[in-house]
Amino acid sequence: MINKLICAVMLIGVSSGCTSPSVSPPPTDVIAEPRTIIWTTIKAAEVAALNADLQAGKPTVDVGLYYPSNLHEDARAILPLEGLLEEFANAKRVFEPTGIQLNLLWLKTGTVDPGFLAINSTSDRSQMPSGGYGNLYVQRSQTPSELSDGALAAFEGIIEPADNNSRTVYLLALQNVYMTFFENLDDTGRNWAPKVVNTSGLSFPSYMYGDTIPDRIRGVITLTKHDSKNKLTIAHELGHKLINVSHEYKAIGPQHEIRSDEGLMLYGSGSQIPSGKEGRWHQERLLLSPYLYRLDKTGKQIWNADYEAGGFYYDPLYGDYTIAFE
Ligand SMILES: [Zn+2]
Numbered sequence: 001m002i003n004k005l006i007c008a009v010m011l012i013g014v015s016s017g018c019t020s021p022s023v024s025p026p027p028t029d030v031i032a033e034p035r036t037i038i039w040t041t042i043k044a045a046e047v048a049a050l051n052a053d054l055q056a057g058k059p060t061v062d063v064g065l066y067y068p069s070n071l072h073e074d075a076r077a078i079l080p081l082e083g084l085l086e087e088f089a090n091a092k093r094v095f096e097p098t099g100i101q102l103n104l105l106w107l108k109t110g111t112v113d114p115g116f117l118a119i120n121s122t123s124d125r126s127q128m129p130s131g132g133y134g135n136l137y138v139q140r141s142q143t144p145s146e147l148s149d150g151a152l153a154a155f156e157g158i159i160e161p162a163d164n165n166s167r168t169v170y171l172l173a174l175q176n177v178y179m180t181f182f183e184n185l186d187d188t189g190r191n192w193a194p195k196v197v198n199t200s201g202l203s204f205p206s207y208m209y210g211d212t213i214p215d216r217i218r219g220v221i222t223l224t225k226h227d228s229k230n231k232l233t234i235a236h237e238l239g240h241k242l243i244n245v246s247h248e249y250k251a252i253g254p255q256h257e258i259r260s261d262e263g264l265m266l267y268g269s270g271s272q273i274p275s276g277k278e279g280r281w282h283q284e285r286l287l288l289s290p291y292l293y294r295l296d297k298t299g300k301q302i303w304n305a306d307y308e309a310g311g312f313y314y315d316p317l318y319g320d321y322t323i324a325f326e
Pocket of ligand 1: 247
Protein backbone atom coordinates (compact mmCIF):
# COMPACT_ATOMS: atom_id res chain seq x y z
CA MET A 1 0.00 0.00 0.00
CA ILE A 2 1.56 3.23 -1.02
CA ASN A 3 1.03 5.80 1.62
CA LYS A 4 2.30 9.22 0.88
CA LEU A 5 1.99 9.18 -2.89
CA ILE A 6 4.56 8.75 -5.53
CA CYS A 7 6.57 11.67 -6.66
CA ALA A 8 9.32 12.18 -9.03
CA VAL A 9 12.90 11.77 -8.17
CA MET A 10 14.62 9.93 -10.93
CA LEU A 11 13.38 12.06 -13.76
CA ILE A 12 15.89 14.09 -15.61
CA GLY A 13 14.76 16.26 -18.43
CA VAL A 14 16.34 18.06 -21.30
CA SER A 15 16.57 21.79 -21.24
CA SER A 16 13.59 23.59 -22.63
CA GLY A 17 15.92 26.21 -24.01
CA CYS A 18 15.57 25.19 -27.63
CA THR A 19 13.59 27.51 -29.81
CA SER A 20 11.73 26.98 -33.03
CA PRO A 21 11.43 29.50 -35.84
CA SER A 22 8.31 31.62 -35.50
CA VAL A 23 6.16 30.56 -38.41
CA SER A 24 2.41 30.34 -38.48
CA PRO A 25 1.21 26.79 -37.93
CA PRO A 26 -0.61 25.17 -40.83
CA PRO A 27 -4.40 25.19 -40.49
CA THR A 28 -4.45 21.52 -39.49
CA ASP A 29 -2.57 22.47 -36.32
CA VAL A 30 -5.23 24.89 -35.20
CA ILE A 31 -6.92 23.51 -32.12
CA ALA A 32 -10.16 24.89 -30.80
CA GLU A 33 -9.76 26.94 -27.63
CA PRO A 34 -10.91 24.88 -24.68
CA ARG A 35 -14.19 26.06 -23.28
CA THR A 36 -13.94 28.20 -20.19
CA ILE A 37 -14.72 26.16 -17.11
CA ILE A 38 -17.57 27.42 -14.95
CA TRP A 39 -16.31 26.99 -11.40
CA THR A 40 -18.67 27.01 -8.43
CA THR A 41 -17.49 27.56 -4.86
CA ILE A 42 -18.76 24.82 -2.55
CA LYS A 43 -18.53 23.82 1.10
CA ALA A 44 -17.86 27.37 2.27
CA ALA A 45 -18.76 26.49 5.86
CA GLU A 46 -16.26 23.61 5.97
CA VAL A 47 -13.58 25.85 4.48
CA ALA A 48 -14.32 28.58 7.04
CA ALA A 49 -14.08 26.02 9.83
CA LEU A 50 -10.68 24.84 8.55
CA ASN A 51 -9.47 28.45 8.54
CA ALA A 52 -10.90 29.39 11.94
CA ASP A 53 -7.54 29.19 13.70
CA LEU A 54 -5.60 31.44 11.30
CA GLN A 55 -3.68 34.26 12.91
CA ALA A 56 -2.60 37.51 11.29
CA GLY A 57 1.15 37.96 11.18
CA LYS A 58 2.06 34.27 11.01
CA PRO A 59 3.75 32.93 7.90
CA THR A 60 0.94 31.69 5.69
CA VAL A 61 0.50 29.65 2.52
CA ASP A 62 -2.62 30.16 0.38
CA VAL A 63 -4.04 26.97 -1.11
CA GLY A 64 -6.95 26.50 -3.54
CA LEU A 65 -8.61 23.15 -4.25
CA TYR A 66 -10.23 22.29 -7.59
CA TYR A 67 -12.43 19.19 -7.61
CA PRO A 68 -13.90 18.52 -11.08
CA SER A 69 -17.54 17.46 -11.08
CA ASN A 70 -16.97 15.04 -13.94
CA LEU A 71 -14.40 12.78 -12.28
CA HIS A 72 -15.26 9.14 -12.99
CA GLU A 73 -17.33 7.68 -10.16
CA ASP A 74 -14.58 5.16 -9.37
CA ALA A 75 -12.09 8.02 -9.19
CA ARG A 76 -14.37 9.87 -6.79
CA ALA A 77 -14.45 6.76 -4.64
CA ILE A 78 -10.67 6.67 -4.19
CA LEU A 79 -10.37 10.45 -4.04
CA PRO A 80 -13.36 11.51 -1.94
CA LEU A 81 -13.70 15.21 -1.27
CA GLU A 82 -14.22 14.59 2.43
CA GLY A 83 -10.96 12.64 2.50
CA LEU A 84 -9.10 15.53 0.92
CA LEU A 85 -10.50 17.95 3.50
CA GLU A 86 -9.34 15.55 6.21
CA GLU A 87 -5.90 15.47 4.63
CA PHE A 88 -5.84 19.26 4.50
CA ALA A 89 -6.65 19.47 8.20
CA ASN A 90 -3.87 16.96 8.83
CA ALA A 91 -1.44 19.02 6.74
CA LYS A 92 -2.21 22.03 8.92
CA ARG A 93 -1.18 19.97 11.95
CA VAL A 94 2.00 18.74 10.23
CA PHE A 95 3.20 22.27 9.43
CA GLU A 96 2.00 23.85 12.69
CA PRO A 97 5.19 23.05 14.70
CA THR A 98 7.19 25.05 12.15
CA GLY A 99 5.03 28.13 12.77
CA ILE A 100 3.50 27.99 9.30
CA GLN A 101 -0.24 28.05 8.73
CA LEU A 102 -2.21 26.92 5.68
CA ASN A 103 -5.10 29.05 4.42
CA LEU A 104 -7.65 27.21 2.27
CA LEU A 105 -8.80 29.95 -0.09
CA TRP A 106 -11.75 28.02 -1.50
CA LEU A 107 -12.99 24.73 -2.80
CA LYS A 108 -14.39 24.81 -6.32
CA THR A 109 -16.09 22.34 -8.59
CA GLY A 110 -17.05 22.40 -12.26
CA THR A 111 -17.03 20.35 -15.43
CA VAL A 112 -13.61 20.23 -17.06
CA ASP A 113 -12.48 19.05 -20.49
CA PRO A 114 -12.34 15.24 -20.03
CA GLY A 115 -8.92 15.34 -21.67
CA PHE A 116 -7.61 17.19 -18.61
CA LEU A 117 -8.41 14.32 -16.26
CA ALA A 118 -5.65 11.92 -17.35
CA ILE A 119 -2.19 13.28 -18.14
CA ASN A 120 1.49 12.47 -18.33
CA SER A 121 3.57 14.55 -15.94
CA THR A 122 6.48 15.27 -18.26
CA SER A 123 7.20 15.61 -21.94
CA ASP A 124 8.79 12.60 -23.63
CA ARG A 125 11.86 14.59 -24.60
CA SER A 126 12.55 15.60 -21.00
CA GLN A 127 12.68 12.02 -19.74
CA MET A 128 16.21 10.80 -19.14
CA PRO A 129 17.91 8.34 -16.78
CA SER A 130 19.77 9.75 -13.82
CA GLY A 131 23.09 8.31 -14.90
CA GLY A 132 24.83 11.64 -15.37
CA TYR A 133 27.35 13.57 -13.34
CA GLY A 134 26.76 15.29 -10.03
CA ASN A 135 24.05 14.51 -7.54
CA LEU A 136 20.40 14.32 -8.54
CA TYR A 137 19.74 17.97 -7.72
CA VAL A 138 22.70 19.12 -9.79
CA GLN A 139 21.63 16.95 -12.72
CA ARG A 140 18.11 18.26 -12.53
CA SER A 141 19.23 21.87 -12.65
CA GLN A 142 21.23 21.05 -15.77
CA THR A 143 18.43 19.15 -17.47
CA PRO A 144 15.08 20.12 -15.94
CA SER A 145 11.92 18.19 -16.46
CA GLU A 146 9.27 19.96 -18.48
CA LEU A 147 5.52 19.50 -18.53
CA SER A 148 3.89 17.36 -21.18
CA ASP A 149 1.58 19.21 -23.56
CA GLY A 150 -1.38 17.55 -21.86
CA ALA A 151 -0.31 18.61 -18.37
CA LEU A 152 0.33 22.16 -19.54
CA ALA A 153 -3.10 22.40 -21.20
CA ALA A 154 -4.84 20.95 -18.15
CA PHE A 155 -3.14 23.26 -15.66
CA GLU A 156 -3.61 26.35 -17.84
CA GLY A 157 -7.24 25.40 -18.38
CA ILE A 158 -8.10 24.62 -14.77
CA ILE A 159 -6.20 27.28 -12.81
CA GLU A 160 -8.01 30.59 -13.16
CA PRO A 161 -6.05 33.80 -13.70
CA ALA A 162 -5.76 35.62 -10.37
CA ASP A 163 -3.56 38.00 -8.43
CA ASN A 164 -0.72 36.11 -6.81
CA ASN A 165 -1.22 33.08 -9.09
CA SER A 166 2.50 32.38 -8.92
CA ARG A 167 2.51 32.51 -5.09
CA THR A 168 -0.50 30.24 -4.59
CA VAL A 169 -0.59 26.46 -4.30
CA TYR A 170 -3.33 24.78 -6.33
CA LEU A 171 -4.48 21.26 -5.49
CA LEU A 172 -6.06 19.64 -8.56
CA ALA A 173 -8.11 16.47 -8.17
CA LEU A 174 -7.59 14.40 -11.33
CA GLN A 175 -8.04 10.80 -12.42
CA ASN A 176 -4.61 9.69 -13.58
CA VAL A 177 -1.24 11.41 -13.57
CA TYR A 178 1.47 9.18 -14.99
CA MET A 179 5.16 9.63 -14.33
CA THR A 180 7.95 7.89 -16.22
CA PHE A 181 11.29 7.23 -14.61
CA PHE A 182 14.23 5.02 -15.46
CA GLU A 183 15.46 2.12 -13.42
CA ASN A 184 19.13 1.20 -13.43
CA LEU A 185 19.09 -2.50 -14.34
CA ASP A 186 22.57 -3.57 -13.28
CA ASP A 187 24.25 -0.72 -11.41
CA THR A 188 26.78 -0.31 -14.19
CA GLY A 189 25.04 2.84 -15.39
CA ARG A 190 24.82 1.23 -18.83
CA ASN A 191 21.37 -0.35 -18.91
CA TRP A 192 18.16 1.41 -17.97
CA ALA A 193 14.50 0.53 -18.31
CA PRO A 194 11.62 2.98 -18.27
CA LYS A 195 8.95 2.51 -15.64
CA VAL A 196 5.62 4.27 -15.62
CA VAL A 197 4.05 5.03 -12.28
CA ASN A 198 0.40 5.92 -11.80
CA THR A 199 0.94 8.56 -9.12
CA SER A 200 -1.22 9.26 -6.07
CA GLY A 201 -0.03 12.82 -5.82
CA LEU A 202 2.55 14.84 -7.72
CA SER A 203 3.95 18.21 -6.75
CA PHE A 204 5.77 19.40 -9.89
CA PRO A 205 8.48 20.91 -7.67
CA SER A 206 10.90 23.62 -8.70
CA TYR A 207 13.92 21.43 -7.88
CA MET A 208 12.88 19.28 -10.86
CA TYR A 209 11.11 21.65 -13.22
CA GLY A 210 12.92 24.93 -12.50
CA ASP A 211 11.29 27.69 -14.45
CA THR A 212 10.11 25.45 -17.30
CA ILE A 213 6.62 25.68 -15.76
CA PRO A 214 4.97 29.05 -16.47
CA ASP A 215 5.01 31.13 -13.27
CA ARG A 216 1.23 31.47 -13.23
CA ILE A 217 0.71 27.74 -12.73
CA ARG A 218 3.91 26.76 -10.93
CA GLY A 219 1.99 26.17 -7.69
CA VAL A 220 0.19 23.13 -9.10
CA ILE A 221 -0.08 19.84 -7.20
CA THR A 222 -2.11 16.95 -8.60
CA LEU A 223 -4.01 14.51 -6.40
CA THR A 224 -5.37 11.22 -7.69
CA LYS A 225 -5.63 8.97 -4.66
CA HIS A 226 -6.62 9.71 -1.08
CA ASP A 227 -4.24 8.37 1.58
CA SER A 228 -6.91 6.79 3.76
CA LYS A 229 -4.35 5.27 6.14
CA ASN A 230 -1.94 8.05 7.07
CA LYS A 231 -3.84 10.92 5.43
CA LEU A 232 -0.53 12.52 4.52
CA THR A 233 -0.53 12.89 0.74
CA ILE A 234 -1.39 16.59 0.78
CA ALA A 235 1.13 17.34 3.55
CA HIS A 236 3.85 15.37 1.76
CA GLU A 237 3.20 17.05 -1.58
CA LEU A 238 3.17 20.46 0.10
CA GLY A 239 6.54 19.44 1.55
CA HIS A 240 7.97 18.90 -1.93
CA LYS A 241 6.59 22.23 -3.11
CA LEU A 242 7.47 24.34 -0.09
CA ILE A 243 10.70 22.74 1.22
CA ASN A 244 11.73 22.10 -2.38
CA VAL A 245 13.40 18.76 -1.75
CA SER A 246 12.93 15.19 -2.91
CA HIS A 247 12.60 12.10 -0.68
CA GLU A 248 15.28 12.73 1.92
CA TYR A 249 15.56 12.87 5.68
CA LYS A 250 18.54 13.54 7.92
CA ALA A 251 21.26 11.07 6.78
CA ILE A 252 19.13 9.73 3.91
CA GLY A 253 19.91 11.50 0.66
CA PRO A 254 17.31 12.01 -2.08
CA GLN A 255 16.03 8.75 -3.52
CA HIS A 256 13.13 7.64 -5.58
CA GLU A 257 11.13 5.64 -3.10
CA ILE A 258 12.16 4.98 0.45
CA ARG A 259 9.92 3.86 3.24
CA SER A 260 10.24 4.93 6.83
CA ASP A 261 8.05 5.93 9.69
CA GLU A 262 10.09 9.08 10.16
CA GLY A 263 10.18 12.22 8.11
CA LEU A 264 7.48 13.96 6.13
CA MET A 265 9.56 13.59 2.98
CA LEU A 266 9.90 9.80 3.14
CA TYR A 267 7.07 7.39 2.32
CA GLY A 268 5.26 6.25 5.42
CA SER A 269 3.61 7.59 8.51
CA GLY A 270 6.27 10.15 9.47
CA SER A 271 5.54 13.85 9.50
CA GLN A 272 8.71 15.39 10.96
CA ILE A 273 10.18 18.50 9.34
CA PRO A 274 13.66 18.64 10.89
CA SER A 275 15.87 21.70 11.19
CA GLY A 276 19.60 22.33 11.18
CA LYS A 277 22.23 20.79 8.95
CA GLU A 278 21.54 17.32 10.39
CA GLY A 279 17.92 17.90 9.36
CA ARG A 280 19.06 18.83 5.85
CA TRP A 281 17.77 22.36 6.60
CA HIS A 282 14.18 21.34 5.87
CA GLN A 283 12.63 23.79 8.27
CA GLU A 284 14.92 26.63 7.23
CA ARG A 285 14.18 26.04 3.54
CA LEU A 286 10.47 25.88 4.25
CA LEU A 287 10.53 29.27 5.96
CA LEU A 288 12.22 30.80 2.89
CA SER A 289 9.60 29.49 0.45
CA PRO A 290 8.33 32.07 -2.06
CA TYR A 291 4.83 30.72 -1.40
CA LEU A 292 4.86 32.22 2.13
CA TYR A 293 3.59 35.64 3.19
CA ARG A 294 2.79 37.49 6.37
CA LEU A 295 0.01 40.03 6.78
CA ASP A 296 1.22 43.41 8.05
CA LYS A 297 -0.86 45.64 10.34
CA THR A 298 -2.79 47.07 7.39
CA GLY A 299 -3.66 43.62 6.12
CA LYS A 300 -1.19 43.80 3.25
CA GLN A 301 0.54 40.58 2.21
CA ILE A 302 4.31 40.78 2.64
CA TRP A 303 5.74 38.01 0.48
CA ASN A 304 8.99 36.14 0.92
CA ALA A 305 11.63 36.77 -1.74
CA ASP A 306 11.24 34.81 -4.97
CA TYR A 307 13.67 32.25 -6.37
CA GLU A 308 16.73 33.82 -7.94
CA ALA A 309 17.77 31.16 -10.44
CA GLY A 310 14.76 29.09 -11.42
CA GLY A 311 14.13 27.59 -8.01
CA PHE A 312 16.36 24.55 -8.23
CA TYR A 313 17.67 22.93 -5.03
CA TYR A 314 20.82 25.08 -4.93
CA ASP A 315 19.01 28.32 -5.80
CA PRO A 316 20.87 31.28 -4.22
CA LEU A 317 17.65 32.04 -2.33
CA TYR A 318 18.61 29.26 0.07
CA GLY A 319 22.05 30.65 0.90
CA ASP A 320 23.83 28.07 3.06
CA TYR A 321 20.70 25.99 3.56
CA THR A 322 21.73 23.27 1.12
CA ILE A 323 23.58 19.98 1.49
CA ALA A 324 26.55 19.17 -0.72
CA PHE A 325 26.69 15.45 -1.46
CA GLU A 326 27.55 13.00 -4.20
ZN1 LIG B 1 7.11 12.39 -2.68
